[in-house]
Amino acid sequence: MHNDFSGTADQAFQAGGDITINDYRSPARERPPEMTYQPPAAPLRFVNRAQELNALRGQLTGGSTAMVVLSGMPGVGTSSTALRSAEDMGDLYPGGVLYVDFAELAGASGGGADVRGAQSHVLRSAFGVADRYLSVPGAELAARYRDKTRERGPILLVLENVTHPAQASALIPAAAGSAVVVTSHRRLEELVMDGAHLMPLEPLDAPHALELLATLCGAHRVASEAQAAARLVERCQGLPLALKVVGARLAGRPRLGLAFVLEELEAESGRLAALSNGSDDPRHSVSAALGVACRHLPPAALRLYRLLGLLPGRTFHLDAAVALDDSDRAAVGPLLEELRAASLVDEKIVAGRPTGRYAMHDLVRLHARALAETDDGQARHAALCRLVDHYTVRTAFADRAVMPADRLRITDHSVLLAGHEDPFPGPDARDRALDWLEAERAGALGVLRTAVARGLDRQAAELAEGLTALYLNHRHLTDWIESGRLGAEAAARLGNRALEARLRSLLSRPLMDIGSSGEARKELDRALELADGTPDLVLRASVREFSARYWDAYEPAAALAQYEEALALNAEAGQWRGVALVLYFMGCTQDATGEHGRALATLADAHDRLAAIGDRRMAGRALAALGVAHVHAGNTRIAVRILMRAAWALRRQRARPYEAQVRETLADLALRDGSRTPARRQLARALELHALDGGPKEAELRERLEALGEG
Incomplete structure (x- = not known):
C-alpha cells in the first residue's frame, strides 16, 4: 500500500466518450537491469511544477x-x-x-x-x-x-x-x-x-488548476462550462487533491454538469463533505488528508487549530487568535508557529518583516471548523463571544484613530474601551488603523454576521458603527450596506433609538451611491423619527444633514432648509465641527444652484473651520469643493491650483473616493485646455483609486482612458 497524502493516486477512468487522458510524464528512460528503482510510478496527470x-x-x-x-x-x-x-x-x-x-x-x-x-x-x-x-x-x-x-x-x-x-x-x-x-x-x-x-509548494494557479481539471474530466466539458469550471477551481483554491476528487467524480459521470457539482461546493457547510466522498483514505479525501496532518500536533496547538475554524475569513491577526484561545501572545505565538510548521497556517511577511497576520486555506479552515463543531457547545459560544468582543473593541480603537475625536458617536468609547490597551499608539496611528480596517474588512463583516446570529446585538450595533470609519474613507458600498442594515436591526432589537437613527442615516449614503434613492429615503425618514425622539441635539442635527444631502439631488431648496436647521442645532449644542460640516455641504448646494459667490464664501469658511480643528480629511474635501466652485465662477487658473492642493491633501489622508473625484475634475479641465497628457495622468490615478475599492465608475474611467490613447 502506498499512502500518498498529496493526492497523487490515479483515479479510475472510463475509456472513450468525452474523457481525455493525457500523459505528462517524460519519455521512459532505459535503465541498466541491475539498477534498483523502488519508487512507485509518478501520476499521469501532473501540471505546473x-x-x-x-x-x-x-x-x-x-x-x-x-x-x-x-x-x-x-x-x-x-x-x-x-x-x-x-x-x-x-x-x-x-x-x-x-x-x-x-x-x-x-x-x-x-x-x-x-x-x-x-x-x-x-x-x-x-x-x-x-x-x-x-x-x-x-x-x-x-x-x-x-x-x-x-x-x-x-x-x-x-x-x-x-x-x-x-x-x-x-x-x-x-x-x-x-x-x-x-x-x-x-x-x-x-x-x-x-x-x-x-x-x-503552493496550490496551483487558476490556469493550471483548470488544466488539471480538464485532464481529469475532459477538456471540452471545461470549455463548454467555462464559468462553472472557473468557480470550481476557485472553490478548491487550486488544491490538487480537491481538484482530483472533483475531476474523478465528473469523469465517472460523463453527463453530470460542472454547474451541478459547483452547487454542492458553493455553500461552506457542505464543501468539505463534497470533497471527501465519504472516504477515510487520505489519497481520496481532503478531510482525511487534513486529519493526518493534525495527528502529530501537540494538544494545545490542536485546540487552537479547532478554534481558528470559528474565524469567518481567510486571514486573521495574532490578536484574534489570542482572543479565541483566551490567553496571551506569549502562549499563542508558539502555537501558531507549530501550525505554520505543519503547513496549516501561513504567516504573512511584508518587506521581509512579519506582520502579525496569518492565512488559512479555505479547506483547512473548514476542516478546523468541522472539528470545532464537535466540541462543547458552551465553550464554542464563549470563544465566539470573545472573538466578537475583540473585533468590537479593536474597531472602536481604529475608528478613534481614523476619525476626529469629536465625531458623532453613539457608542460610549469611555465604557467600551476602558481597561483595554490602545493598539494604535503613536503619530502614524491613523494610517495603521486604516490599514488594519482594510485588512480586516472581510473578517470584521463576518464577525458582525456571527454577532447577529449569536444574539449579541449590542456588539453588532457598536461594531457596525465603528466600521463606518473604514467605509467613509474606502467606499466598499456592498459591505457598507450589509453592515449598516445588520447594525441598525440589532440596534432596533436593543431599543437603542439613538444608535439605530445614527446607523440608518449613515446607511443612506451607500444606498444613494448605488442609485437606491427610494430605500435611502425610507432609512432617512425612520432615522429622523427616531432621532427626534431623543434629546441628543447633535444626533438630530446629523440626521438632518444626511437628509439634506438626499434632497440635494431633488429639491435644493428643501436641502438648504434642512441644512439651516442642522446648523442651528449644532450651534445650540456647541458642536463646532458639526457647524463646519454643515457649512461645507451647504456651500456645495449653493454652488450647485448657481449661487457661486455665496458658495465661495461658505466653502472658504467651512475649510478654515475644519483646518483649525485639525479635521484634515474634511478640510481636503472642502478645499476640493472650493476649487469646483471657482471653476463654476469662471476662475479656472485659481481652481486648478486649489484642486491640486486638494488632491494631495486627500491623498495624504488616504480618502480615495474623494481624491478620485478631484482627479476626474482636473482631467476634465486639462482636456478643456487641450492638454491630453495631464488628462491621462489624472484619469489613470482616478482609475487606480476606483479599482482599489471596486467603485462603480471603474469601467467608465477605463473607457475614457483608452479613448485618449497612448501618450
Whole structure:
C-alpha cells in the first residue's frame, strides 16, 4: 500500500466518450537491469511544477550529497513532484533510486515510523540484508546502513511523509554525490542545518488548476462550462487533491454538469463533505488528508487549530487568535508557529518583516471548523463571544484613530474601551488603523454576521458603527450596506433609538451611491423619527444633514432648509465641527444652484473651520469643493491650483473616493485646455483609486482612458 497524502493516486477512468487522458510524464528512460528503482510510478496527470522540478534538479546535482525538502499543506502535490523528479533524474544515480514511505511503515507496524525501521527497510529491500543481521543495536545498524550506501555509489533516496527531521537526517546515503528528496506536510526547517534546501509548494494557479481539471474530466466539458469550471477551481483554491476528487467524480459521470457539482461546493457547510466522498483514505479525501496532518500536533496547538475554524475569513491577526484561545501572545505565538510548521497556517511577511497576520486555506479552515463543531457547545459560544468582543473593541480603537475625536458617536468609547490597551499608539496611528480596517474588512463583516446570529446585538450595533470609519474613507458600498442594515436591526432589537437613527442615516449614503434613492429615503425618514425622539441635539442635527444631502439631488431648496436647521442645532449644542460640516455641504448646494459667490464664501469658511480643528480629511474635501466652485465662477487658473492642493491633501489622508473625484475634475479641465497628457495622468490615478475599492465608475474611467490613447 502506498499512502500518498498529496493526492497523487490515479483515479479510475472510463475509456472513450468525452474523457481525455493525457500523459505528462517524460519519455521512459532505459535503465541498466541491475539498477534498483523502488519508487512507485509518478501520476499521469501532473501540471505546473516545471519551475519546481528545474529548481529541484539544480539543487540535487551540485556534486556533494544534497537534500531537498518538498513541503506544503496536505493534498498540494509534494508526492507527485517527488515521484516525477525521481523518474526524470533516476538515471543520474548509478547507485539506484531508493524509496521509503514513513506513513506506510507506520501503518505496517501499527505505531510510529522510527528511524530504525526505515534503515532496516532500506537494507532489506535494496541491499538484500537478511533479517537476522538487522536485529542489532541501533549504532551498529546505523553503521551498517552507512557502509552499504557508501558501497553502492551515488544514490537518489526519496523519503515520503516525513514527520520529524531525524527521520531524514539519519537516512542520508554515505556515497558522495547522493541526493535525498523529502516530502512532508511539515516545514522541517531544522534540516537546513543538515544542508537541506527547503522548497514549499503552493496550490496551483487558476490556469493550471483548470488544466488539471480538464485532464481529469475532459477538456471540452471545461470549455463548454467555462464559468462553472472557473468557480470550481476557485472553490478548491487550486488544491490538487480537491481538484482530483472533483475531476474523478465528473469523469465517472460523463453527463453530470460542472454547474451541478459547483452547487454542492458553493455553500461552506457542505464543501468539505463534497470533497471527501465519504472516504477515510487520505489519497481520496481532503478531510482525511487534513486529519493526518493534525495527528502529530501537540494538544494545545490542536485546540487552537479547532478554534481558528470559528474565524469567518481567510486571514486573521495574532490578536484574534489570542482572543479565541483566551490567553496571551506569549502562549499563542508558539502555537501558531507549530501550525505554520505543519503547513496549516501561513504567516504573512511584508518587506521581509512579519506582520502579525496569518492565512488559512479555505479547506483547512473548514476542516478546523468541522472539528470545532464537535466540541462543547458552551465553550464554542464563549470563544465566539470573545472573538466578537475583540473585533468590537479593536474597531472602536481604529475608528478613534481614523476619525476626529469629536465625531458623532453613539457608542460610549469611555465604557467600551476602558481597561483595554490602545493598539494604535503613536503619530502614524491613523494610517495603521486604516490599514488594519482594510485588512480586516472581510473578517470584521463576518464577525458582525456571527454577532447577529449569536444574539449579541449590542456588539453588532457598536461594531457596525465603528466600521463606518473604514467605509467613509474606502467606499466598499456592498459591505457598507450589509453592515449598516445588520447594525441598525440589532440596534432596533436593543431599543437603542439613538444608535439605530445614527446607523440608518449613515446607511443612506451607500444606498444613494448605488442609485437606491427610494430605500435611502425610507432609512432617512425612520432615522429622523427616531432621532427626534431623543434629546441628543447633535444626533438630530446629523440626521438632518444626511437628509439634506438626499434632497440635494431633488429639491435644493428643501436641502438648504434642512441644512439651516442642522446648523442651528449644532450651534445650540456647541458642536463646532458639526457647524463646519454643515457649512461645507451647504456651500456645495449653493454652488450647485448657481449661487457661486455665496458658495465661495461658505466653502472658504467651512475649510478654515475644519483646518483649525485639525479635521484634515474634511478640510481636503472642502478645499476640493472650493476649487469646483471657482471653476463654476469662471476662475479656472485659481481652481486648478486649489484642486491640486486638494488632491494631495486627500491623498495624504488616504480618502480615495474623494481624491478620485478631484482627479476626474482636473482631467476634465486639462482636456478643456487641450492638454491630453495631464488628462491621462489624472484619469489613470482616478482609475487606480476606483479599482482599489471596486467603485462603480471603474469601467467608465477605463473607457475614457483608452479613448485618449497612448501618450
